[in-house]
Amino acid sequence: MPETILGGKIALHCGDALAVLRTLPPDHFHCVVTSPPYWGLRDYGVDGQLGLEQSLGEHVAIMTEVFQEVRRVLRPDGTLWLNYGDSYATSVNGRSAADTKAAGNDDRTFRDKPFSTIGPIHRGKRDGSRWGGGNNSDATLKPKDLCGIPWRVAFALQADGWWLRQDIIWSKPNPMPESIRDRFTKSHEYVFLLAKSERYYFDQEAILEDCSPSTHARMSQDVASKIGTFRANGGAKTNGPLRAVTRGSTCKIAEAGSGIKNNSSMDSALAIMSEKRNRRSVWEVTTQPFSEAHFATFPPALIEPCILAGCPVGGEVLDPFGGAGTTALVAASLGRRATQIELNPEYCRLAKTRIEAAYMGADEGRRHMAKQLGKTEDPGPLFAGIEYAPMDDMRKSIELGFKVIRERIANGGEPWTPKSTDK
Numbered sequence: 001m002p003e004t005i006l007g008g009k010i011a012l013h014c015g016d017a018l019a020v021l022r023t024l025p026p027d028h029f030h031c032v033v034t035s036p037p038y039w040g041l042r043d044y045g046v047d048g049q050l051g052l053e054q055s056l057g058e059h060v061a062i063m064t065e066v067f068q069e070v071r072r073v074l075r076p077d078g079t080l081w082l083n084y085g086d087s088y089a090t091s092v093n094g095r096s097a098a099d100t101k102a103a104g105n106d107d108r109t110f111r112d113k114p115f116s117t118i119g120p121i122h123r124g125k126r127d128g129s130r131w132g133g134g135n136n137s138d139a140t141l142k143p144k145d146l147c148g149i150p151w152r153v154a155f156a157l158q159a160d161g162w163w164l165r166q167d168i169i170w171s172k173p174n175p176m177p178e179s180i181r182d183r184f185t186k187s188h189e190y191v192f193l194l195a196k197s198e199r200y201y202f203d204q205e206a207i208l209e210d211c212s213p214s215t216h217a218r219m220s221q222d223v224a225s226k227i228g229t230f231r232a233n234g235g236a237k238t239n240g241p242l243r244a245v246t247r248g249s250t251c252k253i254a255e256a257g258s259g260i261k262n263n264s265s266m267d268s269a270l271a272i273m274s275e276k277r278n279r280r281s282v283w284e285v286t287t288q289p290f291s292e293a294h295f296a297t298f299p300p301a302l303i304e305p306c307i308l309a310g311c312p313v314g315g316e317v318l319d320p321f322g323g324a325g326t327t328a329l330v331a332a333s334l335g336r337r338a339t340q341i342e343l344n345p346e347y348c349r350l351a352k353t354r355i356e357a358a359y360m361g362a363d364e365g366r367r368h369m370a371k372q373l374g375k376t377e378d379p380g381p382l383f384a385g386i387e388y389a390p391m392d393d394m395r396k397s398i399e400l401g402f403k404v405i406r407e408r409i410a411n412g413g414e415p416w417t418p419k420s421t422d423k
């Protein structure tokens with residue numbers, strides 16, 4: 001049985017992801033936001049941990065199996081937001097995670113290899129059959145090769161029945177410096193958006209972003225009079241109109257008597273300008289180390305848009321590789337319920353304490369962390385950028401969510417219909 005906290009809003013399972021997933025009800029979660037153990041990167045120090053498979057093919061196979069169960073427990077309109085980082089093929093260097101941490105290195109630099117990542121990629125499914133899609137190759141990783149793990153996993157999930165909808169680039173303005181002379185410093189990871197069905201819950205309005213001046217400039221260009229470019233396929237459109245389009249919700253036309261002059265060319269440009277635009281697929285988010293965890297925790301700003309777009313207020317988010325509980329904590333602060341699975345009992349305790357502490361006053365929370373985790377000294381920054389979100393704020397965000405839903409229905413949009421299993 002999971003441990004529940006925050007009045008039952010968060011359920012914490014301490015156990016193996018695949019084993020626990022098999023006990024969860026089908027068609028239940030609105031979205032899954034997770035960062036699995038990357039292949040060959042880190043020793044989490046517990047039996048049954050994933051990520052230390054001897055070949056990349058085996059890693060892809062076990063991850064596909066885990067995410068098959070994830071698909072089963074997602075609602076039919078559910079989505080998976082999957083963060084994955086890549087690595088370069090190297091031979092074993094024998095450096096332990098603890099030594100890497102002690103040297104002050106971020107743990108996403110892929111430097112401490114518990115075994116060689118050089119060798120054949122394809123080992124097939126665990127039952128001996130072969131995966132389709134991008135993994136049906138007998139390629140071999142040579143020393144220095146980029147492994148391409150995120151895409152290999154994404155293609156395997158696509159071949160297994162997922163809809164692969166988007167590759168979001170997590171651009172890091174503060175990447176780890178690399179002493180490399182023959183390529184560029186790695187400063188990004190991926191977040192893949194995958195869906196269980198062709199049509200799925202996606203609250204685009206919840207994650208709109210501000211338009212930039214360059215958007216307005218493009219919107220006002222006179223595309224019709226331009227010569228020299230034609231749409232491919234004899235004009236048959238495959239990807240929307242050629243002309244730049246934006247959200248037409250907010251028109252900035254000068255009011256009569258305002259003293260501002262409208263002229264016809266400016267009017268036509270301004271009439272289609274909006275203050276908000278659809279969010280783009282490159283997200284710049286600073287990494288934030290969390291002092292208590294021996295692995296990289298999610299920056300809250302990275303997963304907030306995933307939860308806002310993928311789960312309605314009052315809905316439920318799952319993280320099958322929950323670590324220090326960032327997904328659950330951010331979900332709760334946005335008025336969603338959450339379930340997390342984590343194998344390492346130490347991290348299970350860390351997640352529980354961290355989430356409880358977030359709902360206490362700052363000083364009380366700090367004392368709670370120190371007491372529960374056996375620390376006598378000040379444990380340093382507790383929440384790595386998570387805004388302190390007392391229960392009152394949570395109620396406010398729930399009310400705000402319902403307001404948004406009511407407005408959407410009033411504007412003729414599709415409401416989110418709770419199923420009988422939703423409380």
Ligand SMILES: C[S@@+](CC[C@H](N)C(=O)[O-])C[C@H]1O[C@@H](n2cnc3c(N)ncnc32)[C@H](O)[C@@H]1O
Nearest residue numbers: 016017035044049050297298321323324326343
């Ligand atoms: C990259 S970390 C996730 C960090 C998390 N996103 C956070 O913000 O704290 C991956 C986690 O997967 C856990 N893990 C490894 N093998 C597992 C398994 N078989 N079942 C469940 N969790 C596992 C590790 O202990 C680790 O905490």
